[in-house]
Amino acid sequence: MIYRKIALISDVHLSENDQMMTDDFCSLINTLPKDIEALFILGDLFDQWLGDDMMSGFHLKIAKTLAPLSRPCFFLPGNRDFLPNDQWCALANVQRIPETHLIQVGSKKIVLIHGDELCLLDRSYQIYRSIVRKPLVQKLFLSLPQWIRKRIAQNLKRNTHSKREKPASQYAPVDTEITRLIENNNAQILVHGHIHQPGIYPDQNYTRVVLPDWRPNSLKASFICENKIMIT
Numbered sequence: 476m477i478y479r480k481i482a483l484i485s486d487v488h489l490s491e492n493d494q495m496m497t498d499d500f501c502s503l504i505n506t507l508p509k510d511i512e513a514l515f516i517l518g519d520l521f522d523q524w525l526g527d528d529m530m531s532g533f534h535l536k537i538a539k540t541l542a543p544l545s546r547p548c549f550f551l552p553g554n555r556d557f558l559p560n561d562q563w564c565a566l567a568n569v570q571r572i573p574e575t576h577l578i579q580v581g582s583k584k585i586v587l588i589h590g591d592e593l594c595l596l597d598r599s600y601q602i603y604r605s606i607v608r609k610p611l612v613q614k615l616f617l618s619l620p621q622w623i624r625k626r627i628a629q630n631l632k633r634n635t636h637s638k639r640e641k642p643a644s645q646y647a648p649v650d651t652e653i654t655r656l657i658e659n660n661n662a663q664i665l666v667h668g669h670i671h672q673p674g675i676y677p678d679q680n681y682t683r684v685v686l687p688d689w690r691p692n693s694l695k696a697s698f699i700c701e702n703k704i705m706i707t
Protein backbone atom coordinates (compact mmCIF):
# COMPACT_ATOMS: atom_id res chain seq x y z
CA MET A 476 0.00 0.00 0.00
CA ILE A 477 1.33 3.41 -0.95
CA TYR A 478 -0.17 6.18 1.12
CA ARG A 479 -0.76 9.76 0.08
CA LYS A 480 -1.28 11.22 3.52
CA ILE A 481 -0.90 9.74 6.98
CA ALA A 482 -1.19 11.07 10.53
CA LEU A 483 1.24 10.18 13.30
CA ILE A 484 1.25 10.63 17.05
CA SER A 485 3.50 9.37 19.81
CA ASP A 486 4.32 9.81 23.48
CA VAL A 487 0.83 10.75 24.59
CA HIS A 488 1.44 8.94 27.90
CA LEU A 489 -2.25 8.58 28.64
CA SER A 490 -2.96 7.74 32.23
CA GLU A 491 -6.01 7.29 34.38
CA ASN A 492 -4.94 10.26 36.52
CA ASP A 493 -4.89 12.73 33.66
CA GLN A 494 -8.47 13.29 32.64
CA MET A 495 -7.67 16.43 30.65
CA MET A 496 -5.16 14.62 28.45
CA THR A 497 -7.62 11.76 27.94
CA ASP A 498 -10.35 14.21 26.86
CA ASP A 499 -7.95 16.03 24.54
CA PHE A 500 -6.84 12.75 23.00
CA CYS A 501 -10.43 11.66 22.38
CA SER A 502 -11.32 14.95 20.73
CA LEU A 503 -8.20 14.78 18.55
CA ILE A 504 -9.16 11.30 17.33
CA ASN A 505 -12.73 12.44 16.68
CA THR A 506 -11.59 15.41 14.61
CA LEU A 507 -8.82 13.87 12.46
CA PRO A 508 -8.87 15.36 8.95
CA LYS A 509 -10.94 13.39 6.44
CA ASP A 510 -8.11 12.99 3.93
CA ILE A 511 -5.89 10.96 6.29
CA GLU A 512 -5.53 7.42 5.01
CA ALA A 513 -4.10 5.90 8.20
CA LEU A 514 -3.13 6.81 11.76
CA PHE A 515 0.16 5.56 13.19
CA ILE A 516 0.70 5.61 16.95
CA LEU A 517 4.44 5.35 17.51
CA GLY A 518 4.52 4.12 21.07
CA ASP A 519 3.93 5.34 24.61
CA LEU A 520 0.25 5.87 23.95
CA PHE A 521 -0.18 4.72 27.53
CA ASP A 522 2.09 5.84 30.33
CA GLN A 523 1.97 2.30 31.64
CA TRP A 524 0.74 -1.00 30.24
CA LEU A 525 0.80 -4.05 32.51
CA GLY A 526 -1.14 -6.56 30.42
CA ASP A 527 -4.57 -7.11 28.87
CA ASP A 528 -5.88 -8.63 32.10
CA MET A 529 -5.23 -5.30 33.87
CA MET A 530 -7.36 -3.24 31.50
CA SER A 531 -9.63 -0.80 33.29
CA GLY A 532 -12.58 1.32 32.22
CA PHE A 533 -10.06 3.96 31.24
CA HIS A 534 -8.30 1.65 28.76
CA LEU A 535 -11.69 0.60 27.38
CA LYS A 536 -12.64 4.24 26.88
CA ILE A 537 -9.52 4.83 24.78
CA ALA A 538 -10.26 1.64 22.80
CA LYS A 539 -13.85 2.75 22.22
CA THR A 540 -12.62 6.11 20.95
CA LEU A 541 -10.29 4.54 18.41
CA ALA A 542 -12.55 1.69 17.29
CA PRO A 543 -14.98 3.70 15.12
CA LEU A 544 -12.17 5.49 13.24
CA SER A 545 -12.98 4.87 9.59
CA ARG A 546 -9.30 4.62 8.61
CA PRO A 547 -6.78 1.92 9.58
CA CYS A 548 -4.99 2.62 12.84
CA PHE A 549 -1.62 1.09 13.72
CA PHE A 550 0.10 0.75 17.08
CA LEU A 551 3.86 0.45 17.38
CA PRO A 552 5.05 -0.39 20.90
CA GLY A 553 6.93 2.18 22.98
CA ASN A 554 9.12 1.75 26.04
CA ARG A 555 6.09 2.15 28.33
CA ASP A 556 3.52 0.04 26.49
CA PHE A 557 5.48 -2.73 24.78
CA LEU A 558 3.89 -5.65 26.64
CA PRO A 559 1.40 -7.70 24.61
CA ASN A 560 -1.94 -5.93 24.13
CA ASP A 561 -3.79 -8.20 21.68
CA GLN A 562 -7.12 -7.92 23.47
CA TRP A 563 -6.92 -4.15 23.73
CA CYS A 564 -5.94 -3.88 20.04
CA ALA A 565 -8.93 -6.03 19.06
CA LEU A 566 -11.27 -3.82 21.10
CA ALA A 567 -9.72 -0.66 19.65
CA ASN A 568 -9.78 -2.00 16.10
CA VAL A 569 -6.05 -1.27 16.03
CA GLN A 570 -3.38 -3.32 14.32
CA ARG A 571 -0.15 -3.82 16.23
CA ILE A 572 2.96 -3.47 14.06
CA PRO A 573 6.55 -4.55 14.85
CA GLU A 574 8.94 -2.16 16.63
CA THR A 575 10.57 -1.39 13.28
CA HIS A 576 8.04 -0.88 10.52
CA LEU A 577 8.49 0.19 6.93
CA ILE A 578 5.81 2.09 5.00
CA GLN A 579 5.67 4.12 1.80
CA VAL A 580 4.15 7.57 1.36
CA GLY A 581 4.27 8.80 -2.24
CA SER A 582 7.71 7.87 -3.54
CA LYS A 583 9.34 7.86 -0.09
CA LYS A 584 10.09 4.81 1.99
CA ILE A 585 9.72 5.60 5.67
CA VAL A 586 11.00 3.66 8.69
CA LEU A 587 8.88 4.00 11.80
CA ILE A 588 10.27 3.28 15.28
CA HIS A 589 9.54 4.48 18.82
CA GLY A 590 13.03 5.95 19.27
CA ASP A 591 14.40 4.45 22.48
CA GLU A 592 16.45 1.99 20.43
CA LEU A 593 18.49 4.94 19.13
CA CYS A 594 19.79 5.87 22.58
CA LEU A 595 22.66 3.40 22.52
CA LEU A 596 24.89 5.46 24.80
CA ASP A 597 22.56 4.64 27.66
CA ARG A 598 24.03 1.20 28.16
CA SER A 599 22.07 0.26 31.27
CA TYR A 600 18.78 1.12 29.59
CA GLN A 601 19.69 -0.94 26.52
CA ILE A 602 20.55 -3.94 28.70
CA TYR A 603 17.21 -3.57 30.50
CA ARG A 604 15.49 -3.22 27.12
CA SER A 605 17.03 -6.35 25.66
CA ILE A 606 15.86 -8.34 28.69
CA VAL A 607 12.27 -7.07 28.89
CA ARG A 608 11.70 -7.48 25.16
CA LYS A 609 12.30 -11.22 25.38
CA PRO A 610 8.97 -13.08 24.92
CA LEU A 611 9.81 -15.53 27.72
CA VAL A 612 10.52 -12.71 30.19
CA GLN A 613 7.25 -11.05 29.21
CA LYS A 614 5.36 -14.30 29.67
CA LEU A 615 6.83 -14.69 33.16
CA PHE A 616 6.03 -11.08 34.06
CA LEU A 617 2.44 -11.43 32.85
CA SER A 618 2.00 -14.57 34.95
CA LEU A 619 2.78 -12.61 38.13
CA PRO A 620 -0.08 -11.44 40.38
CA GLN A 621 -1.32 -7.97 39.46
CA TRP A 622 -0.12 -6.33 42.69
CA ILE A 623 3.44 -7.55 42.06
CA ARG A 624 3.37 -6.26 38.48
CA LYS A 625 2.19 -2.88 39.79
CA ARG A 626 4.99 -2.77 42.33
CA ILE A 627 7.67 -3.68 39.77
CA ALA A 628 6.36 -0.96 37.45
CA GLN A 629 6.47 1.61 40.28
CA ASN A 630 10.07 0.72 41.04
CA LEU A 631 11.06 0.94 37.39
CA LYS A 632 9.45 4.37 37.10
CA ARG A 633 11.30 5.59 40.16
CA ASN A 634 14.50 4.38 38.53
CA THR A 635 13.86 6.23 35.28
CA HIS A 636 13.16 9.42 37.19
CA SER A 637 16.50 9.30 38.98
CA LYS A 638 18.16 8.57 35.62
CA ARG A 639 17.05 11.97 34.33
CA GLU A 640 19.99 13.44 36.20
CA LYS A 641 22.42 11.70 33.86
CA PRO A 642 23.96 13.85 31.12
CA ALA A 643 21.62 14.54 28.21
CA SER A 644 24.18 13.16 25.78
CA GLN A 645 23.32 9.66 27.01
CA TYR A 646 19.88 10.07 25.48
CA ALA A 647 21.08 11.48 22.20
CA PRO A 648 20.19 9.34 19.18
CA VAL A 649 23.27 7.58 17.83
CA ASP A 650 24.02 8.41 14.19
CA THR A 651 25.34 4.99 13.26
CA GLU A 652 22.10 3.38 14.41
CA ILE A 653 20.05 5.88 12.38
CA THR A 654 22.14 5.15 9.27
CA ARG A 655 21.85 1.42 9.86
CA LEU A 656 18.04 1.61 10.00
CA ILE A 657 17.88 3.80 6.90
CA GLU A 658 20.27 1.62 4.89
CA ASN A 659 18.86 -1.75 6.00
CA ASN A 660 15.42 -0.66 4.92
CA ASN A 661 16.52 1.22 1.83
CA ALA A 662 14.51 4.16 3.18
CA GLN A 663 14.65 7.95 2.83
CA ILE A 664 12.92 8.98 6.03
CA LEU A 665 13.10 7.84 9.67
CA VAL A 666 10.28 8.86 11.99
CA HIS A 667 10.36 8.44 15.76
CA GLY A 668 9.31 10.03 19.04
CA HIS A 669 10.57 9.32 22.55
CA ILE A 670 13.43 11.82 22.81
CA HIS A 671 11.27 14.95 23.12
CA GLN A 672 13.24 17.03 20.61
CA PRO A 673 10.60 17.55 17.93
CA GLY A 674 11.79 18.68 14.55
CA ILE A 675 12.70 17.77 10.99
CA TYR A 676 16.40 16.98 10.77
CA PRO A 677 17.68 16.67 7.21
CA ASP A 678 20.93 14.80 6.56
CA GLN A 679 22.80 14.12 3.34
CA ASN A 680 21.12 10.81 2.61
CA TYR A 681 17.97 10.86 4.68
CA THR A 682 15.56 12.95 6.70
CA ARG A 683 14.89 12.24 10.36
CA VAL A 684 11.57 13.35 11.77
CA VAL A 685 11.10 13.55 15.54
CA LEU A 686 7.49 13.72 16.68
CA PRO A 687 6.57 16.00 19.56
CA ASP A 688 5.31 14.80 22.89
CA TRP A 689 2.17 16.52 24.05
CA ARG A 690 3.18 18.65 26.97
CA PRO A 691 1.97 21.18 27.78
CA ASN A 692 -1.41 21.37 26.04
CA SER A 693 -0.69 20.91 22.40
CA LEU A 694 -2.63 17.89 21.33
CA LYS A 695 -2.00 17.78 17.63
CA ALA A 696 -1.13 15.05 15.17
CA SER A 697 1.77 15.28 12.74
CA PHE A 698 1.30 14.55 9.04
CA ILE A 699 3.36 13.12 6.22
CA CYS A 700 2.06 13.74 2.71
CA GLU A 701 3.55 12.92 -0.68
CA ASN A 702 5.55 16.14 -0.77
CA LYS A 703 5.32 17.57 2.67
CA ILE A 704 6.09 16.78 6.29
CA MET A 705 4.16 18.71 8.94
CA ILE A 706 5.01 18.29 12.58
CA THR A 707 3.09 20.32 15.10
Ligand SMILES: [Mn+2]
Nearest residue numbers: 519553554669
Ligand atom coordinates in the same frame (compact mmCIF):
# COMPACT_ATOMS: atom_id res chain seq x y z
MN1 LIG B 1 9.28 6.62 25.10
